Amino acid sequence: MTHKKIWILIKAFLVIAGIVFSIRIIFTFVPYKKLEQFKKRQHSTKFLDRNGGVIYIAPLDNGLRREYMKIKDIPITIKRIFIKAEDKRFFQHWGFDLIAISRSFFQNLVYKRTTSGASTITMQLSRLISPHPKTVKGKIAEIFNAFRLECKLSKNEILELWFNSIPYGYNAEGVATASKTFYGANLNELSIPQVLSLAVIPRSPVKYNPITNVVESKKAIKKLAYSLRMKINDIDIDNSLNSTNKYQYFNNAPHFVNFIQKNSNLSGEIKTSLDLKLQNFTNNRLNKYVEKNIESRITNGAVLVIKNQTGEIFCYLGSRDFLNKEYSGEIDGVHILRQPGSTLKPYLYAYAFENGFLPNDILPDIPTEFGNEKIYIPLNFNNRFNGPIRIRVALASSLNIPAVYIATKLGVKNFTQKLINWGFDSLKGKEDFIGSGIAIGDGEVSLYETTRAFSSFPRNGNLPNLTYLQKNEPYIEGKNIINEETASLICNILSDKKSRILGFGNSKLFDTSFEAMFKTGTSNQFNNIWAFGATTDFTVGVWMGDFAGNTIIGRAGSSVPAMLVVDVLKYLSEIKKPDDFKISKKLKQIDICSLSGKIPQDFCPHKTKEYVFLDSNIQKCDYHKLQNDKVVISLPDIYKKWVKSSHNVELFDTENNKYPEIISPNNNSVFYYDSSVSADSQAVKIEITNKNKNEMLTINVNGNFYKKLSSPFKFFFPIKRGKFNIEVIGNGGIDNIDLTVK
Structure with a gap:
């Protein structure tokens, strides 16, 4: 060949190369709308816990599951086998393989039927992106679009799209989904025969389905292994096919997943804040306590665990069993509104500390009427009155009367507004309908709101923004609700074992090897029992009861959810022992x-x-x-009636006391006559205290003799509409009150 001819060939080659290069440049920048739409396809949302464990893989709206896996995460063995099986010259061609096309053309011509398709991986992907009829024209379009893909994407990008889009039938697309669908395993857990199986299924998803057609699947695996020159025996194939197992896409945290889907549009792989080990531990414990107390009508429960520093949700149980329809397991107990019982008291006293009160201040724990004509008389859980009580003891022992007393002093609306500011959005719009009973649970709140609010105490008064996503920050700022010294006081009081003895006795329930604060509560109808606990690291909230609202019976009380709170905190402390609560330098x-x-x-x-x-x-x-x-005790006048009714007259006697004295009802009390009830059934209980227990007292009504009265100086006065003056006369003096019956 002369130099001239060689130069002509070189020129021709350069011209062709230049044309091809120009075409590639053009196709690189010319929009390919169908490709962009394809890349934006919805994929199954994969919910992972903070340690990478799978919580749930959600299907698409049509029931299809299409997991997405980056090419770097697909095992190299799988990539090699699939590429050799489908397109061994994948890295050498520009989307179409001329050698394979020529071979396929002559084979089909000789056998007068389609024996080989010659479709490269890029061509298969182009067919998925731009479907076309199986005609010569369609094949040409497929080649053209494959070239366009090669112009716009790298080889790895093409592989990644293809591996995640391969159709397998069975509502499965992509190798990651197929691995679970047919073998109940992740890609890195597959055997070689199983990988070969996944490589051949797309060629005929029904024929080569290893679950429904084992024989044909085995033949296809052996044939592919032979063509790839891979040594594999029948035993290995049989063992692999025997392990086929249609994957059950179990949801390990259904209420948590629903919560995320309701509050976000996230898709793809979501690394959540949840700790599956903690979730499963807590769920098992919850089931244990519910089963143990099922006869007390405790049929369900809910748990929320928060990492204090970041607001991350570590555990989210909306019920004991999402699938249990008998006890309405689908209801999310984390968000339903229930009466909180005494669990709002910490927020009340924190509000009090920020408005001039101190933990050493004295509150009256005595029979007290609150309200005007609508008289409200709260009782403590143990039906006892303790007289003058320090705020520290009142809170730690969860006494009701001091709490209602301080709520009326601070203003019910003011306290309710403070709660709303604290994140209790469920109380919005109800400010005008809430009474002083808000101090002991007159109102409805959620476990989510209350657990979040409780975590603000170990956070030095800072309310966190709860998150279901994993955070790698040491501390995330929230909203300042109370000052640091107030939060420090609440932590100190609720972790004070001695101060809770009055209300709870010497119970060892809250005895932990680490410092923790606790608060429990029971609604006034005994159908909601709550417990909250916190360390410097975590806050745990538990609700138990019955979603139908049935009253709890028997001895089951807030100690049951409290046991679960303690169990969870102990579990967490074994991973990392929490620090003690620090006393503010402002105290x-x-x-x-x-x-x-x-x-x-x-x-x-x-x-x-x-x-x-x-x-x-x-x-x-x-x-x-x-x-x-x-040394004698001289109490303020507010305690006089309590002193006398408590039969400690001698102990508390001072020169200011007088006897006899009517201690109930209060002077100028108003009662209502109910015409629908028999007159014989309506009466007012009159209680009198007197120093001399052996004396006979004289009772006059409206100036007329009514009766003689002996110890214990109590009687029922039948009522009718009108005004009445009740007078008692004894050796020590006279006392009287006025009553009105409407």
């Missing part, structure tokens, strides 16, 4: 009189220590006095 510790809460006199018999604000000015105790070298 100081002082000595106080245990009875008055004030600076003790030298003769005060009992003293204790208390934290107060740095600028607090505490007065000296005036509850104890020296009379004739004897």
Whole structure:
């Protein structure tokens, strides 16, 4: 060949190369709308826990599952086998393989039927992106579009799209989904015969389905292995096919997944904040406690666990079993609204501390009527009255009357607004309908709201924004609700074992090897029992009861959810022991009189220590006095009736007390006559206290003699409409009250 001819060939080659290169450049920038639409296709949302465990793989709207896996995460063995089986010159061609096309043309011509399709991986992908009829024209379009793909995408991008789009039937697309669908395994867990099986199924999804057609599937695997020169024996194939198992896409946290889907449009792979090990541990414990108390009508429960520093949700149980229809398992107990019982008291006292009250201040735990004509008389859980009570003890022991008392002092609307600001959105619009009973659960809130709010105490008064996504930050700022010293006081009080003895006795339930704070509550109808606990690291909230609202019977109370709270905190502490709650530097510790809460006199018999604000000015105790070298107790007048009714007259007697005295009802009380009820069934209970238990007292009504009365000085006065003056006369004096019946 002459130099001239060689030069002509070189020129021709360069011209052709230039044309091809120009075409590639053009196709690189010319829009391919169908490709862009294809890349935006919806894929199955894969919910992962914080450690990478699969929570759930959600189907698309049509029931199809199409998981997406990046090419770098697909095992190299799978990539090699699939490429050799489908397109061994994949990395050498530009979308179409001329050698394979020529071979296929002559084979089909000789056998007068289609024996080989010659479609490259890129051509298969182009067919998925732009479907076409199986005609010569369609094949040409397929080749053209394959070339366009090669112009616009790298080889790895093509492989990634193809591996995630291969149709397998059985509502499965992509190798990651197929691996689970047919073998119940992840790609990296597949054997070689199983990989070969996945490579041949797309050629005929019905014929080569290893679940429904084992014989044909085995033949196809052996044939493919032979063509790839892979040594594989029948035993290995049989063992692999025997392990076929239609994957059950079980949802390990259905309420949590529903919560995410309801509040976001996230898709693809979602790394959530949930800890599946903790979730499963908590679910097992919840089932244990519910089963143990099923006869008490505790049929369900809900749990929320929050990491304090970040607001991440570590555990989310909406019910004990989502699939249990008998007990309405599909209801999400984390978000339903229920009466919270005493669980709102920490927020009430925190609000009080920010409005001039101190933990050493004294509140009256005595029979008290709240309201005007609508009289409300709360009782403590144990039906006892304890007289003057320090706020620390009132909160730690969860006493009702002091809580209602302080709510009325602060203003019910003011406190309700504070709760709304604290994240209790369920109370919005109800401010005008909530009474002083809000202090002990008169209102409906959710476990989500209350657990979130409770976590603000170990967060130094900062309310977190809860998140279902994993965060890698040490602390995420929220919303400042209360100041640091107030939060510190609440943590200290609710972790104070001694101060809760009055309300809960010497129970060992809350005895933990680490410092933790707790609060429990039971609604007034005994159909909702709650418990909350927190360390410096985590906050746990538990609700138990019955979704139908049935009253809990028997001895089951808030100790049942409290046991679960303790179990969860102990589980978490074994992973990392939490730090103790720190006392704010804006607090100081002082000595106080245990009875008055004030600076003790030298003769005060009992003293204790208390934290107060740095600028607090505490007065000296005036509850104890020296009379004739004897220490006597002199309580404020508000406690007189309680002293007398408690039969401790001798102990608390001072020169100001008078006897006899009517202690119930209050003077100027108003009652209503119910005409629908028999007159014989309507009466007012009159209670009188008198120092001399052996004396006979005279009772007059409207100035006329009514009866003689002996100890215990109680009687029922039948009522009718009108005004009445009840008078009692004894050796020590006279007392009277006015009543009105409408």
